[in-house]
Structures are given as structure tokens and as C-alpha cells.
Amino acid sequence: MAVSQKQIAKKLGVSIALVSRVLSGKAAEIGIAPETIERVLKTAQEMGYVPSAAALALKGKSTRTFGVVVYDFKDPFFGAIIEQLQMRAHEYDYSLMLAGFLNRTPDEQDLQPLHKHALDGLIVIGTDLDAVWLRDFEHLPVARIGHGAPSEPSVRIAIDENRSAELLVSHLIQSGHENLAFIAAALTAHRLRREAIAQAAKKAGVHFEFIEADAQDAFQAGMDAANQLSQRTDAIICATDQVAMGVLHTLSHTDRIPAVTGFDDIAVARQFIPGITTIRQPIAAMAVAAVDAVVQKKAPARLSLEPELVVRQSAS
The missing domain is CATH 3.40.50.2300 (Response regulator)
Structure with missing residues (x-):
């Protein structure tokens, strides 16, 4: 329960007006003794007093x-x-x-x-x-x-995004992969990521295909899109770690599991089996x-x- 200025005043045996002046920073204007100011502030802190946001706003002060x-x-x-x-x-x-x-x-x-x-x-x-x-x-x-x-x-x-795409594409190429796919949900952020991946793949001279699932749910999008992969795909870049998990879930029921990367490095990315190669956002x-x-x-x-x-x- 919130502590009021009335409760502070009652505990100290002083008026509510005095407590209000001290807590609003106007005690010195009416000559309240420094010892009294210190006593009110200390008691307010001990009682856990928090100024009302509404009251602060009415006074034109920051509500923090x-x-x-x-x-x-x-x-x-x-x-x-x-x-x-x-x-x-x-x-x-x-x-x-x-x-x-x-x-x-x-x-x-x-x-x-x-x-x-x-x-x-x-x-x-x-x-x-x-x-x-x-x-x-x-x-x-x-x-x-x-x-x-x-x-x-x-x-x-x-x-x-461009630097992230370069890191992913470069890593996959160095690992021997040449036919890349990018899998995403139907989200604006994923489409922006796709543009960066496409540019990095083109610059590196490797094949690139894009699969966007209708679902906005990332895990479901990964599950659905994994069924649309071409046989030539040997590495999959996913728009997020959750998309990557959906992809790996679907592919775990098949006899082919190409390299799969995610994006974000959410906590479960390192707990998932297999652990997901990803881009860590700061x-x-x-x-x-x-x-x-x-x-x-x-x-x-x-x-x-x-x-x-x-x-x-x-x-x-």
C-alpha cells in the first residue's frame, strides 16, 4: 500500500503542510529548520514514500x-x-x-x-x-x-543488417556451402533482412533462393517453409532463431539436414539441440x-x- 504524506506527518507529529513543503523541495522558502527537513526526508525514505505521478504531472515535474x-x-x-x-x-x-x-x-x-x-x-x-x-x-x-x-x-x-549478412554468408561459404536459402515469416523485419542476405550472396557469387511462409509466428513459419526447400539447398539462413528452430524441427523427421543459421542469439539458441549458429545482437x-x-x-x-x-x- 502506498505511503501518504499524511501518514508521514502523523508519525512525526507535524503538519501535512510541513511534510508537503519538505518533500516538494520548498522547505527552505518558509524557514523550516535543517534538522526538521532531514528528519522528514529520512522518515519518508524509511517508510517507502513514492511521490504520486499524477501530482508530479500537475506540477509540471518529471514523473520519471x-x-x-x-x-x-x-x-x-x-x-x-x-x-x-x-x-x-x-x-x-x-x-x-x-x-x-x-x-x-x-x-x-x-x-x-x-x-x-x-x-x-x-x-x-x-x-x-x-x-x-x-x-x-x-x-x-x-x-x-x-x-x-x-x-x-x-x-x-x-x-x-548488411554486416550481419556478410558474416553469415562468408561463414557458410568457408564451410563449403554454395546453394543458400533464406527462410522468413511474413514480417517487415524479415524482408529487410532478406534484402541484406540477397546482396551478400550476390556479392559472393553463390546461389540464393528465398522462401517466405504465410505464418507470422516464427517457429511455424520455419516448419512450413522447410517443406518447400529444393534438393540442391545445402545451407539455410533463417530470419530469426525461432525460424531456425522450426526448420530444424521439420528437417529432423527427414534424412537430410543442411547447415542452418539463425539470428538474434536468444537464450534458447544455445540450449537447443543442435546449438544454433546465429548472429548475436548487442x-x-x-x-x-x-x-x-x-x-x-x-x-x-x-x-x-x-x-x-x-x-x-x-x-x-
Whole structure:
């Protein structure tokens, strides 16, 4: 239960007005003794007093809260990012207010909590090249972890897709593979990744085919697309680790298992059998950049972070 200024005043035997003055930083203006100020602040801390966000907003003060919008709560990669965001926010003494979409489709009902609170900024997790819903939040500093439109008024923080593609294609070629396939779900982020893989394959002079499953669920997309592979394919690059798991699940029931790579390096990628060769995204650095951009109110920009190739049994 939240501690009120009335409870603090009762415990100290002073007036509520005095406690209010001290906690609002105006005690010195009316000559309250330093000893009394120290006693009120110490008691408030001991009792776990937290200022009301609504009251702070009415006074035009920072609520030390920013919103986090997640495009897909089922995506484990996004969950790992939320953890890192919370850790970084705590370093600034900020709190998170979480909202999200069903099936990656923005809906006004999902955005209502953001409108009801006085936020100091907004962090978006997920790729969207047409985020018209963000227009309602142009008064706030915004950071996106993922790809956004160049005109989007946000700091866009994302992995270097071209460098990631080069690392994957180069590794597979060095392992003796020449006929590559890229498997993805029907998602914007996956299509952007496909473009980078296609460019890297063309540059390397190797055969490349693309299979996009109708499903938006990554694991299901991998399972479905694996049935469409041509016999000549000897290596499969998957848009995410979950897609790779779906592919390996389907292929485990056949007598051929080509090299398979994923993307993201979610926790289960190293626990899966076989362990999945993948691109590790620097989620801690992404979270730090996003929180810093919002707290420090940085101007819209694009930050491209370096990927890391992690080699495991699925494509060693």
C-alpha cells in the first residue's frame, strides 16, 4: 500500500503542510529548520514514500516514467530487451510502463495506457516502416529498437543488417556451402533482412533462393517453409532463431539436414539441440542507447550496431 504524506506527518507529529513543503523541495522558502527537513526526508525514505505521478504531472515535474511499446509479447528477443531496458532505467531512477500490440498490429485500445499517464519519453521495440500511431507522441522523445522509416521522429537503434549478412554468408561459404536459402515469416523485419542476405550472396557469387511462409509466428513459419526447400539447398539462413528452430524441427523427421543459421542469439539458441549458429545482437548496448536517448532527449538519428557471429553445431 502506498505511503501518504499524511501518514508521514502523523508519525512525526507535524503538519501535512510541513511534510508537503519538505518533500516538494520548498522547505527552505518558509524557514523550516535543517534538522526538521532531514528528519522528514529520512522518515519518508524509511517508510517507502513514492511521490504520486499524477501530482508530479500537475506540477509540471518529471514523473520519471517512460513508456515501452512492444510489437510482439511472444517474441523472446523482445523479452530480453525489456529486461535490459529496466536495468538501465533503474540506473537513472526511472520506471517503465509497458504496452503492446496483438499480432504486431497497432490498436488504439493498446495505446490508451500511454495517453493516460504523463510520460517523460517512449521506447518502441520492433520494426515498423509505417508507424503512423507515433504521430500522437511527437511531443515526447522517442527511441526505437529496430528499423523505422527515415522520416520517423525517433532515435532508431538497430543491428547492421548488411554486416550481419556478410558474416553469415562468408561463414557458410568457408564451410563449403554454395546453394543458400533464406527462410522468413511474413514480417517487415524479415524482408529487410532478406534484402541484406540477397546482396551478400550476390556479392559472393553463390546461389540464393528465398522462401517466405504465410505464418507470422516464427517457429511455424520455419516448419512450413522447410517443406518447400529444393534438393540442391545445402545451407539455410533463417530470419530469426525461432525460424531456425522450426526448420530444424521439420528437417529432423527427414534424412537430410543442411547447415542452418539463425539470428538474434536468444537464450534458447544455445540450449537447443543442435546449438544454433546465429548472429548475436548487442541487446545491452541497444537498451543503453535507447534509455539514454529518451532521458537525454537526443535528436532523431539512426544508430547502427555491430553484430557478432556465434558458431554452434547447426552450422559449424
